[in-house]
Amino acid sequence: MYRTLLILCSFSCLPFGQVAADNTGKRTTEEIERGRSREFNNFYRQDSPHRRMPSRSKFPNWENDLKFEEDVFTFVRIQYDSYGSFGWWSRWDNDFPDSDWNFSFRLQELTSMQVAPESKVLRLTDPELNQYPFAYMAGVGKIVLSQEEQEAMRSYLLNGGFIMMDDFWSQDSWERVLLEMHGVFPDLEPIELSIDHPIFHNVYDLKELPQVIDIRTWREGDLYEHRHGYSGGDEDPHFWAYFDNKGRMMALLCHNNDLGDGWEREGENQEYFLRFSEKQSYPMGINIITYALTH
Numbered sequence: 001m002y003r004t005l006l007i008l009c010s011f012s013c014l015p016f017g018q019v020a021a022d023n024t025g026k027r028t029t030e031e032i033e034r035g036r037s038r039e040f041n042n043f044y045r046q047d048s049p050h051r052r053m054p055s056r057s058k059f060p061n062w063e064n065d066l067k068f069e070e071d072v073f074t075f076v077r078i079q080y081d082s083y084g085s086f087g088w089w090s091r092w093d094n095d096f097p098d099s100d101w102n103f104s105f106r107l108q109e110l111t112s113m114q115v116a117p118e119s120k121v122l123r124l125t126d127p128e129l130n131q132y133p134f135a136y137m138a139g140v141g142k143i144v145l146s147q148e149e150q151e152a153m154r155s156y157l158l159n160g161g162f163i164m165m166d167d168f169w170s171q172d173s174w175e176r177v178l179l180e181m182h183g184v185f186p187d188l189e190p191i192e193l194s195i196d197h198p199i200f201h202n203v204y205d206l207k208e209l210p211q212v213i214d215i216r217t218w219r220e221g222d223l224y225e226h227r228h229g230y231s232g233g234d235e236d237p238h239f240w241a242y243f244d245n246k247g248r249m250m251a252l253l254c255h256n257n258d259l260g261d262g263w264e265r266e267g268e269n270q271e272y273f274l275r276f277s278e279k280q281s282y283p284m285g286i287n288i289i290t291y292a293l294t295h
Helices: 028-043 098-110 127-131 147-158 171-184 215-219 259-264 270-294
Strands: 076-079 120-123 134-138 162-168 238-243 249-255
Touching (some): 098 259, 098 270, 120 127, 134 270, 147 249, 162 171, 249 270, 259 270
Parallel strands (some): 076 120, 134 162
Antiparallel strands (some): 238 249
């Protein structure tokens, strides 16, 4: 399904700079909120004149060798519907597009991969998604997938695709994600990864499970994003994976984590950058991409 990319990664330090379940029987209120979500997502879609998009000129840009035009890695973000309140923590476009552009630049800078400077936003049902081996989903704590989207995700993953879910906290958010993923894979259960799994060591050798909080939470002196809901007494990071019947990892769920904020906010505060972006967000992100493309 996808071309194989050879990845040779640099171990140098990062320079500081700006750079789903069976839907049957869901509550009526949830269906109403889902309709509102479609309106919200249409209002905030990437090409909407109402969306306050930052200037691309304020982010690093580059050109790739034309010989690699068909082999560049493109960072793809999935747009999806949500239910409930629309705080900054419960949207498909959380940390977008800053995190996507910054991460694409660091991936280009620190590995031998040719990376597209422009990221993409696609729905799970978009046939174009099948052209890309990796997709990212943020703020999935209130995600709602239609049956068509669940089937499209299942097809994408079983045919070689990889999805990373990031920035969801609390017990309720975990249960919501499990519910939707059950619709994608009714017969599969996620497996929690321990620190000895190769995904934590294949490029950057992480000594402990990374846990990144958003810059606002960090400035308030907390180490857990309580705005997302009750933790249930569990504030530790968890990495859950879905595997196919051949043992290939298809999806990675980063619970109690906000890796994307480390990408988005890298130029706002040097202390935050050194603690979260440099030591956790970028190393883990590069490890995930490398693992996804080589396994």
